[in-house]
Amino acid sequence: MPIFGITQRGLRFPRLGTIRKGQQEPVIDRETGKPRLNNRNEAIMRPVEMPWFVFNTDTMLGEYIPEGVDERAMTKKELMEWKKKTAVEKQEHEERDYKLRYELLEEIYRVYGTNQITQLNVFLPYPEAEPAFNFWLEAYANNQLIARSDEVKITFLFDTSTSEVLVRGGLIVRHSGNPRSVAGSLVEDLPIGGVLPYEKDMVVAQAKSSGDKIGFKASGRLNIVIPELKRLATWMVITGAWSDIASIYSAVDIIGQISRVTGRPANTIPLILRRVPRQQKYEDENGKTHSSTKHYIEAQVVSDAVKGLLTAYENTPFMLQAMNSTHDERESFDEAGEVDVNWNIEIAEMEGEPPIQQNGEPPSELRPYQPEALKTKINDYADYHIKNQTKVNEKAGQVLASSLNTIFGNETDRYVFTAWIFGEGSTKSLKGSQIQALLDWLEVAHFGAMPAENAIIEAKMALTHINKLHGQQELL
Numbered sequence: 001m002p003i004f005g006i007t008q009r010g011l012r013f014p015r016l017g018t019i020r021k022g023q024q025e026p027v028i029d030r031e032t033g034k035p036r037l038n039n040r041n042e043a044i045m046r047p048v049e050m051p052w053f054v055f056n057t058d059t060m061l062g063e064y065i066p067e068g069v070d071e072r073a074m075t076k077k078e079l080m081e082w083k084k085k086t087a088v089e090k091q092e093h094e095e096r097d098y099k100l101r102y103e104l105l106e107e108i109y110r111v112y113g114t115n116q117i118t119q120l121n122v123f124l125p126y127p128e129a130e131p132a133f134n135f136w137l138e139a140y141a142n143n144q145l146i147a148r149s150d151e152v153k154i155t156f157l158f159d160t161s162t163s164e165v166l167v168r169g170g171l172i173v174r175h176s177g178n179p180r181s182v183a184g185s186l187v188e189d190l191p192i193g194g195v196l197p198y199e200k201d202m203v204v205a206q207a208k209s210s211g212d213k214i215g216f217k218a219s220g221r222l223n224i225v226i227p228e229l230k231r232l233a234t235w236m237v238i239t240g241a242w243s244d245i246a247s248i249y250s251a252v253d254i255i256g257q258i259s260r261v262t263g264r265p266a267n268t269i270p271l272i273l274r275r276v277p278r279q280q281k282y283e284d285e286n287g288k289t290h291s292s293t294k295h296y297i298e299a300q301v302v303s304d305a306v307k308g309l310l311t312a313y314e315n316t317p318f319m320l321q322a323m324n325s326t327h328d329e330r331e332s333f334d335e336a337g338e339v340d341v342n343w344n345i346e347i348a349e350m351e352g353e354p355p356i357q358q359n360g361e362p363p364s365e366l367r368p369y370q371p372e373a374l375k376t377k378i379n380d381y382a383d384y385h386i387k388n389q390t391k392v393n394e395k396a397g398q399v400l401a402s403s404l405n406t407i408f409g410n411e412t413d414r415y416v417f418t419a420w421i422f423g424e425g426s427t428k429s430l431k432g433s434q435i436q437a438l439l440d441w442l443e444v445a446h447f448g449a450m451p452a453e454n455a456i457i458e459a460k461m462a463l464t465h466i467n468k469l470h471g472q473q474e475l476l
Contacts, residue, residue, distance in 0.1 A: 013125055013225070016104065017057035019237045021275075021295065022049040051275055051295040052116040055108060055235075057101040064093040111228040120273040122224040125234050129256035129266035130370050132223045135245050137216040139204045146183070147204040149216060154196040155457070159183040160205050167196055169453025170460070182206050220245040222252075222299075224271070237273065237297070244297040251299035258301075270302035368457040371465035374441075378421055381437035392432035395447075400435050401427045403444045403451050407459045417459065420466050 026035035026043040035043040066086040071079055109115040124132040139147040141160055148156040157167035161181040166174055172194050176184025182205050187196055198216075205214040222237040239245065251271060259266040276298045281291045369377060385392075393399075404414040404427075415425035422434050430438075439445070443452040451459075 014233045015058055015223075016229075016231070016233045016235055017055060017101075019120075019224075019235050020054045020056065021239060021241075021297070022047045023054045024048075049295060050116075051277065052118050053120060053237075053273075053275060055105055057104050059097055060100040060104075061093060061097040064090045066090070107229065108226070118275045120224075120226065121228065122226055122271050122273060123269070124252070124255060124267050124271065125223050125225050127259075127265040127267055128373060129252050129259055130373070132266075133220070133248055133252045134222075135218070135220040135249065137198070138219045139214050139216050141205050141207060141214050146214070147216065149198045149202075151198055153198055154186075154204075157183055157186070157196065157204065160208075169456040170195060171456060172196060218242055218245060220248060222248050224273070225267070239297055241294075241296055247297060248299045251301050254301050272300045272302060274298045274300070368454045368461060371458075371462040374458050374462055375421055378437050378441050381440050382422075382431075382433045385433035385436045390433065390436055392436045396432070396435045396439060397427045397430065399444060399447055399449075400430075400438050400442075402447060403439075403442050403449070404459070407451055407456050408463065413463055416466055417463055420462070 024045040025048045027046050028034070029036045038044050066089065069082060071082075074082065105115075108117070126132060136155075137149040137151055138145060144158070144160075145156070146158040146160055147154060153170050154167050155170045156165070158165055159176045159178065159181055160183070162177040162184070164174060164176055166172060166176055166183055166187050172187050172190055172192055174192065175188055178184050179188045182203055186204070190196060201215060203213045203215050206212070207214060218240050220239045220241075223234045224237060225232070225234055237248075239248075255266050255269045255271065258264065258269055274297070275295045277293050277295050279291050280294050281289055283289055368374075384390075401414065404417065405411065408414050408417065414427075418427065418430065418438070419425040421438070422430060424430050424434075427435065441458075442455045444450075
């Protein structure tokens with residue numbers, strides 16, 4: 001039997017690289033005309049905005065790993081020869097990888113006829129639109145995610161002074177061992193299980209070296225496929241501009257609506273990304289007004305797709321399997337996955353804000369699920385258990401009821417939620433397959449286990465969604 005957690009992950013594509021709004025350039029000393037150096041004698045770099053999309057390819061061959069040997073069993077001469085050999089192999093590996101990455105960039109520039117691309121024809125990677133775009137307010141320190149917010153509440157908070165997670169899944173899970181720290185003081189007077197509200201200009205940490213206050217920055221990441229490359233692989237478009245994020249969100253939402261109304265997979269609806277110049281005014285420290293030109297990202301759904309005229313799939317870059325798959329990445333937001341240390345330095349600087357060193361992209365672009373997607377997913381889990389005749393522990397229903405009560409805080413909301421999912425409010429009325437499906441989603445196996453952070457968020461989002469549905473029905 002296949003591993004359930006793997007079979008439910010759905011469609012996933014490899015990533016070719018990132019697309020940014022600018023590139024790193026050395027800081028030039030005005031007196032010497034040469035690059036300024038840091039204390040490690042390295043050139044100090046700063047991000048510079050470009051009016052076109054800047055492509056950065058990921059490694060094609062992965063990291064070079066030398067053949068394992070027992071150095072203690074080698075003679076001094078053998079060890080020296082082995083080190084020389086591995087140094088040569090590493091250089092050859094890196095040269096092959098560079099060649100493949102260079103050839104990919106050349107292919108992109110050849111397709112578009114220029115290396116200064118200002119418009120991209122793209123598709124979203126997955127049949128559902130929402131998983132393609134991830135956007136949060138985030139704060140990083142020492143290349144590590146330390147806080148995340150949805151602009152209503154803090155969904156994740158890490159105390160850098162004690163290495164403790166204080167907020168997870170939007171709920172306070174512990175008080176800091178150092179209540180005087182910046183993060184510790186934020187939750188000290190709030191109850192465990194409570195919510196830490198977001199506030200504008202909120203400070204969540206202080207840099208140890210400089211003493212600078214660390215706050216939130218907007219972070220948007222859009223996964224796309226470029227059909228002209230004819231590869232089932234994605235690129236990640238990265239931006240920190242509020243206007244970019246709003247434009248991309250609107251386009252993705254339109255695609256989602258078209259998909260839901262017509263039944264057409266979101267990854268068959270064309271999307272155009274453009275770099276658009278706009279004049280921006282600002283005041284200097286002396287109160288004088290200046291203007292500058294910024295190049296933003298504008299996302300637009302192709303007009304004939306909006307009209308519903310395109311229904312054929314053959315001109316899209318996806319196989320039938322891709323159209324019928326779902327996308328689910330289960331890694332936690334706050335775990336270090338693939339890292340890209342420089343991306344947020346770029347986007348922060350381009351928006352006129354001091355750059356904060358950040359640590360790459362959170363692995364998950366889907367969780368938490370939107371309510372209707374959650375309902376479908378849990379029912380898929382139940383179907384799986386029916387098909388495989390899963391045996392359910394006789395105490396499972398009680399464990400489920402206890403876990404849902406932990407999330408909602410009362411039985412009424414629990415009944416409303418389970419009735420929306422399966423049509424039965426009481427856990428006593430649920431079938432064994434349905435109970436096990438909910439426990440799989442919660443990632444709870446016994447009494448006292450804390451539901452997964454994504455499940456907590458999803459449950460509360462779903463309850464809000466249900467209440468809105470009921471409100472609409474009452475108005476009708």
